[in-house]
Amino acid sequence: MAREVEKKAVFDTDSAKEVVKELRASFVAGKTKSYEWRVAQLKALLKMTEENEPQIAAALRDDLSKPELESYIYEIAMLKSSCRLALKEMKRWIMPERAKTSLTTFPSSAEIVSEPLGVVLVISAWNYPFLLSLDPVVGAIAAGNAVVLKPSEIAPATASLLAKLVANYLDSSCIKVVEGAVSETSALLEQKWDKIFYTGNGRVARIVMAAAAKHLTPVVLELGGKSPVIVDSGINLQVATRRIIAGKWGCNNGQACISPDYIITTKDYAPKLVRLHAYVNICNLFPFNHFSQVLSILQLDSFKRELEQFYGKNPLESKDLSRIVNSNHFARLSKLLDEDKVSGKIVHGGERDKNNLKIAPTILLDVPLDSLIMNEEIFGPLLPIIMVDKVEDSFDVINSSGTKPLAAYLFTNKEKLKEKFVATVSAGGLVVNDTTVHLAEHTLPFGGVGDSGMGAYHGKFSFDAFSHKKAVLYRGFACDAFVRYPPYTRRKLRLLQALLGGSLLSIIRALLGWS
Template structure:
């Protein structure tokens, strides 16, 4: 009789407590703070990707039917770039920043020292389960923290692979992975962390933030929202259409936090725009997009049913002008365009996070800003296609979003010199490049003074003359200081 497989150990609150204790011991010992340790971990992560790229691509296809190009470029390639950038710039990031001092503390010098926060928790999302798991970890390593990664259970193949690879390649005394669902996440959230980095939706973000508040733990929340696309008529329509398609259906079939959520254009231009979409979508995905190997599937049946509920609402089903086909067995929905969608429909009340793209029509394009404001919230991204300088300036001045892009979509994600993060309902905090290092660092103020230049001004007995001179010094006005010294 064959031996029975061992039951997997239950991860509960006590397990979490012991794990955090172990990680904190490693951190307190200073293991994660050295430049050499950081370099070794980032190089190990690069090696991990180079030696296991085929396995990673296979796991992403298993979880999401993600095309190889999207997996290789948008997940693995972007993460490699993050590692390489950190390796190149980390020594510079770690250096204290010189700070100016004022007359108030003269004579003195000052600097700002970046120090790691301690033991941090990264809770990842399912839509880009490899990139969104490890990209924050790169910043946490560079800053010198001990780390726990909780991958999404909705991408089980990638979660399992991450647990195996991280155990094999990275320092297990300082970096750990916890797999599981709600019970495991709950057990993790009961622990005291020095920072929690969460990528996902607003509902869970509120749970994360409430748990963090019990320990006064700071959070970074990378969420989403209804990211609008404003389309003017004075543009290269073919290029604009292709760039919107790339950002919508070319990014995990719309299952991306910065994916275009809806379009606003004028009534006069809408039909021309729809015709361009039909033409370009057929070029990209063929006459039967449900058979295309270049479109990801919907992650699971719950999300599939959620999208169909949006699509099959009475006031919406008649608005479909392209697509709408669905394959329940394979969890696929064709790229779908809806024209003249009512603003009070279900599809306009929540983030779509799928292959449906509504178009709202306005009389004049300047009315787009009122539409965006009326839908409430501040999206993670907003896009504008135009050649008009005044419209660009108005867009930047009036639209509040995590990030803005003019004449393209989603590409700001790849620019490491820009912070990536939300505002309001779309999140708080930012990362990418040095912003990732900063997200997991404390900026410690340090002021240096000598024993020389000591003044009796700050010491009792207090006099009116001392008061006037100190007020003058605090004001920074040379004229007031001279007048106070002269007793004026």
């Protein structure tokens, strides 16, 4: 008789309730609040990462065909850096912050105390499934919270590994991983949390926020958006091109929330991108009626050259490009490419391998602003180029979209243009003369604005995201001001007015009862 296959236990609302109950009991007992517990868990998390690097890289390869170097730099190394920073700085973060007091409460002293929120839920994304799962957890632990991590089911190998490793290395009475898909996430969202940290897309973020609203639970939403790249004239083109390529295709083949989504540049800049004799030769070969069409083709030369150098003549065979995560996302990207408005706009790439879920780095030129590819986040290896008459017009293109990107990038040597960029473009973060690298600076908050999210983390900002800033005022029994107590006389009113806004002379007059 065949042996029955053991069924996995169903995780439903009752299961979620029990998980929260257990973690809340640990939190109420004060287990997560001690400095020693926080240090022990962060050291265990660091040890877990260091001892299992090959397994982590293998899981990322299974889920995304992610190159080992990308896995190490953008996931493993960054997580280790977060752990080490928290271990180094946490004692300082925990210390109460002195606050000034005023004449109103004289004599007094005050401080701001960071206290843990309680039991928090972290819902992660699939594109950086190791880093985006555990980086918020570092902040939650450092702040003294109990945590439930729900990794993405779209990266099942990493989710399974996380569940196993976290259970083996960390305190399971305070930190748990719940695997699963929509039903498991829904069961978790029905519970009362002290904070929810969600990384993903705007559609699911609205569901998360609606669920949180039922319990007045605060949220951090790390979303995405169409992150633009403005390319000005007079720059080091090779360096700029390489940095754009690294941010676009070198970050998970475009499947990153801060990946460059489209380029804006001027029609007249193209001749500067290649040698003059190449420009003349192409003009002779292709007698277009409009110079802008010729110049735009020249603009792509640098990209083509660098892309071929990085990924070879057949990028579909390159081991340095991640695959598209699944068939649904492959079909979505194919739909963007096959739309009638853009199908003739491909000037480089466009090759696809449906069986292996590969799409080559693809550049599209002069794409209509009303096309699908310009009206939703691409999240893949497609890069449209939009042309404007002058570089300052780029700001109007970005701002007219009605949404605020998670990141925006500008390549220029002009100080005035940098100043206008910072003053004019609203985004989660801005970078001048590079792409995506602000992610690595723990002294900068990382987060969105408007449709690209709310709240921020990284470094101390992660600690703050999972902390309540509690105001504490200390007073003694001396100098008990009689003016605050009834009966409320005219003299008391004049004295209060003098104290709150008058000169020393007016205060003396009020005290003496002089009119």
